Structure formats: C-alpha cells, structure tokens
Amino acid sequence: MKVGFIGTGSMGSLLLEALIDSGSLAPNQVYASNRTPEKVIRLQQRHPGLHVCTSNAETAHNSDLIFLCVKPLQFKAILDEIGSTLRPDQMVISITSPVQIHHLESALCCKVAKIIPSVAHRVQSGVCLCMYGSRIKEEDRQLFEHLLSPISKPILIDESFVRITSDLSSCGPAFLSFFLDQWINAAVETTGMDRGELTWIAGEMLLGTGKLLTQGGFTPLELQKRVTVPGGITAEALALLDSSLTGVFHRLIATTHGKYKEDLEKCDAQFGGPGAD
Numbered sequence: 637m638k639v640g641f642i643g644t645g646s647m648g649s650l651l652l653e654a655l656i657d658s659g660s661l662a663p664n665q666v667y668a669s670n671r672t673p674e675k676v677i678r679l680q681q682r683h684p685g686l687h688v689c690t691s692n693a694e695t696a697h698n699s700d701l702i703f704l705c706v707k708p709l710q711f712k713a714i715l716d717e718i719g720s721t722l723r724p725d726q727m728v729i730s731i732t733s734p735v736q737i738h739h740l741e742s743a744l745c746c747k748v749a750k751i752i753p754s755v756a757h758r759v760q761s762g763v764c765l766c767m768y769g770s771r772i773k774e775e776d777r778q779l780f781e782h783l784l785s786p787i788s789k790p791i792l793i794d795e796s797f798v799r800i801t802s803d804l805s806s807c808g809p810a811f812l813s814f815f816l817d818q819w820i821n822a823a824v825e826t827t828g829m830d831r832g833e834l835t836w837i838a839g840e841m842l843l844g845t846g847k848l849l850t851q852g853g854f855t856p857l858e859l860q861k862r863v864t865v866p867g868g869i870t871a872e873a874l875a876l877l878d879s880s881l882t883g884v885f886h887r888l889i890a891t892t893h894g895k896y897k898e899d900l901e902k903c904d905a906q907f908g909g910p911g912a913d
Contacts, residue, residue: 639783640699641668642692642714644675647731647753648705654757656683658786669695697721701729701780708734708899712906715743722746727776733798734899737769739907747771749780750795752802755809757787763805764788767795799896803889811888812842 639661641652652668655661663685668676669692680686689695696702696718706714711730722728727747730740740748748769756762764784768777781790793801803811820834848854854862864870 637701637779637783638665638667638699640689640695640702641666641705642670642695642702642718643705643710644668644670644679645705647755648703649675649679650755650758651703651705651731651753652679653683654760654787655783656686658760660783660786667695667698692717693721696726696728699726701727701783703729703731705731708732708903709906711735711739711903712743715740719744724771727772727780729780733802734896734903736900736903737767737795739903741769741771742907747776750798751784751790752798752806754788754806760787762788762809764790765793765798765801765805766790767793767798799893800889803892807892816842 639655641648644652648670652666656663656666663680663683664687666683667687667689668679669689670676673688673690676686676688680688687698689698692714702718702722704711704714711732722744724745724747727749728740728744729748730750731753733750733752735750737748737750740750749772750767752765754762754764757764764787766777766781766784784790816835816838820831820838823829823834824831845859848859849856860874864874
C-alpha cells in the first residue's frame with residue numbers, strides 16, 4: 637500500500653512520522669508534498685526512502701490512500717488541483733473537522749473518509765476519530781483502521797458529534813497541559829521546588845489517571861470519591877475548584893463550537909453548500 641501526505645505541517649508530519657516509527661508504514665511506502673518543499677526534504681532525511689513529490693497531483697497519483705493535512709480553507713484549491721488525477725479505487729482522508737464528508741464526495745470521484753487525529757499518536761496512544769463516506773466498503777474500513785491501530789485506538793463516530801469529541805480527543809491534551817502548567821507555575825512560585833521534577837510527577841500522575849479511567853474501571857466521579865476523605869485536604873481543594881470553575885466548561889464548549897460553526901460556514905461557501913450565498 638502506498639500512502640500520500642499532502643501537507644506536512646505540525647499534524648501532517650506528526651501523523652506521517654508516527655506511522656513510520658510504529659512500523660505501520662515503511663518510508664518507501666510514503667509519498668509527500670508541501671508548499672514548502674524543504675519540510676518534506678527534512679522528513680526524507682530522517683526517513684530515507686520517503687518519496688518527495690514536486691506537486692500535490694504527483695502525490696495523489698502515486699498513492700492508494702491520500703491524507704489531506706491542510707487548513708480548512710485550503711481544501712477547495714487542493715481538491716481542484718488533484719481531482720482529475722484521482723481514481724475511484726483510491727481513498728482521500730481529511731484530518732480537519734469543518735470540512736464535511738459531503739464536501740469531499742461532491743468534489744471527488746474516489747472514496748472519502750475523515751479522521752481527527754491526536755498529538756498523542758506520537759507516542760502510539762490516544763483515540764483517532766473516524767468517519768466514512770458512502771463509497772467506503774467494510775473491507776476499506778478494516779484496511780484503513782489496521783493502518784491506524786499501531787498508533788491509536790480508531791473509533792467510529794457520527795460526523796454530527798465531531799466537534800464535541802474533538803474537544804476531548806484532539807484539543808484535550810492542550811487543555812490539560814494548560815491546567816497543569818498553571819498548577820506547576822503556582823507550585824514553583826509558592827515553594828521553590830524544581831519545575832522539571834514537578835512536571836515529571838504531574839505527567840506520571842496524568843498517565844496513571846488515564847489508566848485508571850480506561851483500564852481500572854473507574855468513572856471520573858468514582859475516582860474523585862476514591863481519593864477524597866470527607867473533611868480532608870482533597871475535599872477542601874475540590875470544593876474550591878467546584879466554586880471557581882462553575883460554568884467554565886460550558887463556556888469552553890460554546891467557544892469551540894462557535895469557531896467550528898464559523899469555519900463550517902466558510903467551507904460551505906467555498907463548496908457551494910448550505911452556507912453559500
């Protein structure tokens with residue numbers, strides 16, 4: 637199987653390298669192009685055998701699966717560029733939430749899918765959200781998820797829930813890192829303890845908490861109760877958090893959904909969909 641990457645920025649390069657480093661792909665199975673060719677050349681230097689393509693159409697022509705790792709408003713131009721080179725047996729995969737399956741199917745003759753990857757795939761972890769177009773057969777899905785399985789846990793979701801699930805799976809590492817960074821900053825300022833040691837402790841705590849939630853049979857509420865002693869230190873701190881964070885997560889969701897709606901309307905306008913004039 638030959639796999640193409642159009643766009644090798646932050647997430648495109650992360651996905652590409654995770655698949656190679658995990659053994660899911662060999663470098664000589666990968667074709668890649670970028671509007672800044674030097675980025676692909678650097679990837680080739682790290683992964684000898686990787687094919688550097690001089691155009692997006694070349695990447696598309698040589699690949700069975702093509703990941704489109706570009707910003708939402710770049711999609712229409714990319715699809716116009718590669719559309720005539722694609723065959724019905726190929727699969728194009730979007731990795732951005734505002735570009736809809738129906739946008740892709742209206743512009744392309746091939747099979748289409750959409751995933752929302754996570755930075756956690758760099759360490760062969762995290763959930764990969766998967767959505768499939770009407771032309772995808774069961775064997776296509778199995779082959780594709782077999783490719784993703786060494787770096788993630790692929791999960792099928794309804795596209796209507798892409799934003800809220802992305803908040804947790806894709807944005808979540810940034811949100812939790814923000815929380816931990818603020819906490820560590822306060823700890824360093826208050827006690828003078830070494831930042832690196834605190835960061836390591838926090839990371840190990842986060843890793844263990846994740847295992848308790850996914851393997852240990854705990855729900856978040858059950859885990860709070862297991863740690864908390866009535867009238868104890870944890871209980872006092874949880875009460876502070878409860879009063880201080882009232883409504884913040886509803887506002888967070890409103891913010892991410894508001895930005896998503898804005899980007900979706902722009903994509904609809906480009907593709908002549910519901911948001912178009």
